[in-house]
Amino acid sequence: MGLQHLICYIPHVSSIFLGLLLSFPLSALAQQEMTQPLQGLIGQADRGRALVSNKQKSLCLLCHQGPIPEDRFQGNLAPDLSLIAQRLNAAQLRARIVDASQFNPQTIMPSYYRTEGLTRVLQSFKGQTILTAQEIEDVIAFLETLKP
Numbered sequence: 001m002g003l004q005h006l007i008c009y010i011p012h013v014s015s016i017f018l019g020l021l022l023s024f025p026l027s028a029l030a031q032q033e034m035t036q037p038l039q040g041l042i043g044q045a046d047r048g049r050a051l052v053s054n055k056q057k058s059l060c061l062l063c064h065q066g067p068i069p070e071d072r073f074q075g076n077l078a079p080d081l082s083l084i085a086q087r088l089n090a091a092q093l094r095a096r097i098v099d100a101s102q103f104n105p106q107t108i109m110p111s112y113y114r115t116e117g118l119t120r121v122l123q124s125f126k127g128q129t130i131l132t133a134q135e136i137e138d139v140i141a142f143l144e145t146l147k148p
């Protein structure tokens with residue numbers, strides 16, 4: 001292949017690379033769903049509601065608003081939880097509550113169930129999450145009740 005061919009070739013190659021670069025984050029994001037309930041647990045909406053308004057543990061309403069009228073002090077730093085629930089399915093909610101930083105590395109939202117790696121043993125990993133698997137599922141079950 002002569003030099004002139006090579007020069008013609010370069011823009012094609014670079015546009016393929018550019019295409020790959022642009023499509024990768026989009027497709028990666030689309031896969032960021034967690035379709036399986038954590039540890040196969042079934043959530044309970046009433047417990048989830050209590051957790052969402054819990055000011056010591058979950059702190060959701062520190063930043064979000066939620067459909068919890070008796071709670072008079074709610075945050076306005078983040079989207080309304082009832083609107084979020086209408087937009088996202090359980091798998092999408094789960095992925096975001098487990099580790100919001102994978103969607104926005106700069107987010108102020110805590111990662112409630114981030115696991116550092118699969119090699120970590122259950123006992124030590126348990127103590128390091130903000131919410132337990134059951135609590136995450138409870139919160140999701142509550143948010144699911146907010147769908148119209």
Ligand code: HEC
Binds near residue numbers: 061096100107109
């Ligand atoms: C310290 C503030 C803070 C707390 C506490 C917090 N969040 Fe968030 N959350 C945010 C912000 C800000 C966003 C907007 C997205 C971003 O920052 O990337 C967000 C986004 C979300 C999203 C994704 C919304 C979307 O449109 O993709 C969900 C779901 C969510 N929060 C649920 C919760 C739940 C449930 C809790 C409690 C267990 C909680 N958040 C606690 C700040 C918070």
